[in-house]
Amino acid sequence: MRIGIGYDIHPLTQERRLVLGGVDIPFDKGLSGWSDADVLTHAIIDALLGAAALGDIGSHFPPGEASYKDVSSLVLLKRVRDKLKENGWQVSNIDATIVAEQPRLGGFTGQMRQKLSQELGIDIGQVSVKASTSARLGFIGRGEGIAAYAVALIEGISS
Numbered sequence: 001m002r003i004g005i006g007y008d009i010h011p012l013t014q015e016r017r018l019v020l021g022g023v024d025i026p027f028d029k030g031l032s033g034w035s036d037a038d039v040l041t042h043a044i045i046d047a048l049l050g051a052a053a054l055g056d057i058g059s060h061f062p063p064g065e066a067s068y069k070d071v072s073s074l075v076l077l078k079r080v081r082d083k084l085k086e087n088g089w090q091v092s093n094i095d096a097t098i099v100a101e102q103p104r105l106g107g108f109t110g111q112m113r114q115k116l117s118q119e120l121g122i123d124i125g126q127v128s129v130k131a132s133t134s135a136r137l138g139f140i141g142r143g144e145g146i147a148a149y150a151v152a153l154i155e156g157i158s159s
């Protein structure tokens, strides 16, 4: 068994979709970035790659590459799952926390867990997503961005 940690943050801007864990969240702002800027999925990808010591999201999917422009991060997550499999690993469980002052995300975490677990080919009970705020402190508290933390446990595929 191996454990990995992931962290990501994206700025909130106008005229962008807000996508978290593959779920479109109705909000007047969205996260800016090269892909769909799904900060939660990015943190999970980094936790998975970290657990397998396979580098990080930037080394596998470099920003600036045309094929990743506005790509759904769920597509990248699926590729990471395949990479882990090629290296003899399967996902045991994931725990993640989104830190966002607004919008309130508690009502969406179930859908996020469903999408993420589906993409990873695991049970929804193996994926936890929690929504937290920054208690109005700092740049997240001022609504300038959204951050996400994730840990992942992986285990060797038994033949």
Ligand SMILES: [Zn+2]
Pocket: 008, 009, 010, 033, 037, 038, 039, 042
């Ligand atoms: Zn990111």
